Amino acid sequence: MTNSQSTTQSSTPATPVASGEPERIRKVLVPQQDRPAPASALTACVAYGWRALLKIKHLPEQLIDVTIFPVMMTLMFTFIFGGAIGGSVDNYVQFLIPGIFVQTLIMITMYTGLTLNRDFSKGVFDRFRSLPVWRPAQLVGALLGDQIRYLLAGTIILTVGFFLGFRPEGGLTGVLAAFALLLVFSFSLSWVWTAVSLAVRTEQAAMGVSMFVMMPLVFASNIFVDPSTMPTWLQRAVEVNPVSIVVTTIREMMAGTYSLSSLGLVALCCGVLIVIFGPVSMFMYNRKS
Amino acid sequence: MTTDIPAVETQGLVKKFGDTAAVDGVDLSISQGGIYGVLGPNGAGKTTVMRMLATLLRPDAGEAKVLGHDVYTEPQAIREKIALTGQFASLDEDLTGIENMILLGRLLGYKHRIARKRGMDLLEAFGLTKAANRPVKKYSGGMRRRLDIAGSLIVTPQLMFLDEPTTGIDPRSRNQVWDIIRTLVDGGTTILLTTQYLEEADQLADRIAVIDHGTVVAEGTPGQLKAEVGSGALRVRLHDVSARDQAVELLRREGTPVTPEADPAALTVQVQHSADVTHTLESLAHASIEVASFSYGQPSLDEVFLTLTGTASTPHSDSAPEVGAP
Numbered sequence: 247m248t249n250s251q252s253t254t255q256s257s258t259p260a261t262p263v264a265s266g267e268p269e270r271i272r273k274v275l276v277p278q279q280d281r282p283a284p285a286s287a288l289t290a291c292v293a294y295g296w297r298a299l300l301k302i303k304h305l306p307e308q309l310i311d312v313t314i315f316p317v318m319m320t321l322m323f324t325f326i327f328g329g330a331i332g333g334s335v336d337n338y339v340q341f342l343i344p345g346i347f348v349q350t351l352i353m354i355t356m357y358t359g360l361t362l363n364r365d366f367s368k369g370v371f372d373r374f375r376s377l378p379v380w381r382p383a384q385l386v387g388a389l390l391g392d393q394i395r396y397l398l399a400g401t402i403i404l405t406v407g408f409f410l411g412f413r414p415e416g417g418l419t420g421v422l423a424a425f426a427l428l429l430v431f432s433f434s435l436s437w438v439w440t441a442v443s444l445a446v447r448t449e450q451a452a453m454g455v456s457m458f459v460m461m462p463l464v465f466a467s468n469i470f471v472d473p474s475t476m477p478t479w480l481q482r483a484v485e486v487n488p489v490s491i492v493v494t495t496i497r498e499m500m501a502g503t504y505s506l507s508s509l510g511l512v513a514l515c516c517g518v519l520i521v522i523f524g525p526v527s528m529f530m531y532n533r534k535s
Numbered sequence: 536m537t538t539d540i541p542a543v544e545t546q547g548l549v550k551k552f553g554d555t556a557a558v559d560g561v562d563l564s565i566s567q568g569g570i571y572g573v574l575g576p577n578g579a580g581k582t583t584v585m586r587m588l589a590t591l592l593r594p595d596a597g598e599a600k601v602l603g604h605d606v607y608t609e610p611q612a613i614r615e616k617i618a619l620t621g622q623f624a625s626l627d628e629d630l631t632g633i634e635n636m637i638l639l640g641r642l643l644g645y646k647h648r649i650a651r652k653r654g655m656d657l658l659e660a661f662g663l664t665k666a667a668n669r670p671v672k673k674y675s676g677g678m679r680r681r682l683d684i685a686g687s688l689i690v691t692p693q694l695m696f697l698d699e700p701t702t703g704i705d706p707r708s709r710n711q712v713w714d715i716i717r718t719l720v721d722g723g724t725t726i727l728l729t730t731q732y733l734e735e736a737d738q739l740a741d742r743i744a745v746i747d748h749g750t751v752v753a754e755g756t757p758g759q760l761k762a763e764v765g766s767g768a769l770r771v772r773l774h775d776v777s778a779r780d781q782a783v784e785l786l787r788r789e790g791t792p793v794t795p796e797a798d799p800a801a802l803t804v805q806v807q808h809s810a811d812v813t814h815t816l817e818s819l820a821h822a823s824i825e826v827a828s829f830s831y832g833q834p835s836l837d838e839v840f841l842t843l844t845g846t847a848s849t850p851h852s853d854s855a856p857e858v859g860a861p
């Protein structure tokens with residue numbers, strides 16, 4: 247066991263090839279008629295999801311965005327604005343945590359689009375598209391794999407919130423239910439960024455467009471402040487902002503109340519996002535060259 | 536297996552990017568079995584043709600059938616029979632060698648465990664076992680190429696596209712890749728290969744299409760292409776440097792096309808038939824001009840290319856800017 251580490255670290259190039267290589271290759275080829283039926287759409291999505299998880303494993307540094315950033319946001323907003331906006335830090339935490347929870351996750355959904363945009367410029371994209379599987383599986387799989395990132399970021403926010411004194415009345419059940427709903431909304435929303443990433447050429451452009459859409463949605467919402475202090479026209483805008491609708495529902499669930507109308511509205515938002523941006527993304531993906 | 540269906544059949548294939556026609560009316564007819572080479576300089580349209588045939592890019596005009604299936608209406612059927620090894624490594628750089636193989640294996644329909652087994656077997660056959668758990672971005676160019684080809688063999692394709700399989704790798708790796716390609720053909724796979732190297736096409740391909748500026752400028756076996764260019768060349772080196780002028784004058788008088796070479800004792804004679812060779816040598820002997828050595832050969836593909844396209848086989852110095860990555 248003493249030298250076992252050195253074998254994996256070895257940087258010697260591939261073994262020099264003996265003249266027997268053609269023979270060895272001939273042996274591992276399977277006859278054309280023995281090939282299995284290609285993966286079903288579902289299996290393909292799972293395989294691509296596995297790929298997304300491997301990427302997280304191999305490039306853990308990309309998790310910095312989803313770990314450090316949420317902690318920073320929570321602490322900053324709590325202590326800088328807590329006194330001013332909520333009266334006291336303790337009161338404000340109860341109001342802010344569900345909001346920042348939503349904000350963080352939907353901000354992270356943008357990275358899904360950016361990652362895909364990077365993927366499309368690589369040679370492996372051609373390989374994937376030459377395979378006999380349901381093409382959009384690459385998109386769906388990537389979005390499914392990203393659920394892990396959302397899960398991680400969300401857990402971090404809630405943990406930090408707990409230490410800051412966040413004690414939702416709905417208890418663990420309410421929090422978990424809210425979490426599940428937010429994951430569904432994030433999945434739906436990420437189709438928007440998928441479409442954006444397919445429509446623009448570069449990663450920078452994708453980032454620019456995403457930010458442009460995201461910023462008003464996040465700030466013209468009820469995440470940080472109660473809209474009753476806003477001018478009437480802005481209140482209207484905040485009310486119809488889907489982000490506000492989601493935040494309201496998440497706050498309700500964490501507080502232990504489940505309102506059918508709120509849930510219905512969120513479901514409607516999710517449905518609309520998927521129905522519009524899903525097919526648009528898939529169409530553009532198929533036409534992408 | 537039905538080998539009478541052509542592997543590839545295209546008529547007037549066109550693809551435009553903006554105003555420039557990358558492919559401008561390509562007709563190809565490639566039968567199954569063997570290696571078909573598409574030869575052309577940078578920007579000739581090789582990759583674009585291949586991507587249309589592999590159903591990655593929709594042609595703007597023209598007809599194309601791959602293994603009997605229409606590229607417009609039956610892309611799925613085509614994808615079930617082909618494998619593509621792109622010009623730029625078609626692998627996930629962040630994943631390890633074996634992870635790449637497992638991913639492809641699963642997409643091609645194997646269960647995880649079998650996909651891993653298949654992957655390990657292939658890596659071993661390609662001499663990549665030691666690198667199996669290393670991310671592909673740490674592979675050398677030669678190793679990447681091998682892994683890339685291995686990835687196309689998880690299931691055996693009926694038609695395999697290889698886009699410039701040996702560009703940028705050293706001569707030893709290049710010879711290995713050639714051996715691999717020949718092995719695949721023996722296994723019944725048809726290979727469509729693009730290359731910028733005349734030697735590669737000459738060594739590997741059974742037939743060659745020479746393309747330039749998006750059109751096929753010549754097609755045939757390497758031998759036919761050489762014949763199309765016309766003559767072979769007889770190179771004669773004289774024993775006595777001072778006799779060369781006399782020899783050139785003598786042969787010209789007989790109507791033989793002759794050019795003196797940079798070497799002051801050498802000259803080259805363009806010949807149509809091998810009989811011309813003996814005739815030339817006899818004439819020189821009659822005039823008591825001593826020959827030190829001579830060689831006779833068919834023209835190289837370099838010369839073929841020069842004759843067919845009017846340019847040497849060097850990259851085009853196009854004024855049109857290269858737009859974007861493919």
Ligand SMILES: Nc1ncnc2c1ncn2[C@@H]1O[C@H](COP(=O)(O)OP(=O)(O)OP(=O)(O)O)[C@@H](O)[C@H]1O
Binds near residue numbers: 535552555577581856
């Ligand atoms: N996606 C694209 N968008 C715009 N132009 C493109 C695209 N792909 C190729 N082209 C252009 O089409 C022409 C043919 O390109 P192609 O890649 O087919 O050539 P090639 O023969 O493969 O060249 P090389 O030997 O350099 O790989 C080039 O002028 C190239 O700039």
Ligand SMILES: [Mg+2]
Binds near residue numbers: 582583698
């Ligand atoms: Mg090319």
